[in-house]
Amino acid sequence: MSSSLWRSVSIISTKAMLNSDRGLIAVHGAERGGSKGTDLRAGAWIPRGKAPGTRRGSSPKELGLLIRGDQRAEQCRTDTNTSGEIRERESSIACKSRIKRENIVVYDVSATIDQCPTIIEENSPIVLRYKTPYFKASARVVMPPVPRNETWVVGWIQACTQMEFYNTYGDIGMSSWELPELREGQVKAISDSDGVSYPWYGNTTETVTLAGPTSKPSRFTVSMNDNFYPSVTWAVPVSDSNAPLLTRIKRDQSFTTWLVALNASSKEKILLQTIRWRMRVDIAVDPSRPLGARASLAGRPQQDQPRVLTHMEPIPPNALGRPNANDAQALMWRPKRGVPLVVIPPK
Secondary structure, three states, X not given: OXXXXXXXXXXXXXXXXXXXOOOOOEEOOOOOOOOOOOOOOOOEEOOOOOOOOOOOOOOHHHHOOOOOOOOOOOXXXXXXXXXXXXXEEOOOOOOOOOOOHHHOEEEXXXXXXXXXXXXXXXXXXXXXXXXXXOEEEEXXXXXXXXXXXXXXXXXXXXXXXXXXXXEEEOOOEEEEEEOHHHHOOOOOOEEOOOOOOOOOOOOOOOEEEEEOOOOOOEEEEEEEEEOOOXXXXXXXXXXXXXXXXXXXXXEEEXXXXXXXXXXXXXXXXXXXXXXXXXXXXXXXXXXXXXXXXXXXXXXXXXXXXXXXXXOOOOOOHXXXXXXXXXXXXXXXXEEOOOOOEEEEOOO
């Protein structure tokens, strides 16, 4: 060994001993399994826990000094097997990364309305009932490992954004279910929660709860469905008479449905998908005909299909809490002549 080379080795060894007191790490020899072109020379310095990605011939200074030995290096690592495939070692203990939108995978998103007509039921002398086709939404989700002391809920949130619901009684007047705050423009949406599981539409198939720590990605499906199945009186709702006078039912209602990941503690929301859909009903009634033959569909037999948006729409505050649409609505009687009357007030 020449004297100049011996001096270089001695200098590197001396630096290693000096830096060991500062908690720095020296790597001697080539890294096994490193990426193509990696050449770690004796005495090269790299940060603890960092995968080397250096160029051949990099100097110790280019390879970088440091990570102090007293710093904890908790991170997800990847290994490359002989076929070049990447396997993730996921651990919520070793990997403390914050859950972000780019780490959540959503696929197989489906939003449909059954292609069948609204069913009319004339079984009761008191009320007509109708049952619309179902709106259905589902999605598959892959959530990253959840850190310790965190709980995330993934599911569907729905809000009513527009409602017209009129039941006409000839020339006498009409009854209408109304959402006063929505009708007057005070709010942009009203929660359509089940009234218990706010802000969620429901708490069975509609949501999945993940309590950390979890060591692997979680794969699951969340789904929901919705339809109308109301009753409308044959007689004027503010009259003592039971005479059938109902002549028309018209309903036009719009909804926005969001797929959301929610941190149960911090209330941080990550929007994953937005869907818009609409349900319309138009029923003509001839009250002079016998029960069972009075009503028929007047509008189109099938509904427009929902739209899965390519962008995320923000959730209005009123879509997340009380009251829900059922509690916020009021039944009004609006006569052709006279003053409107509140038949059933909001709860």
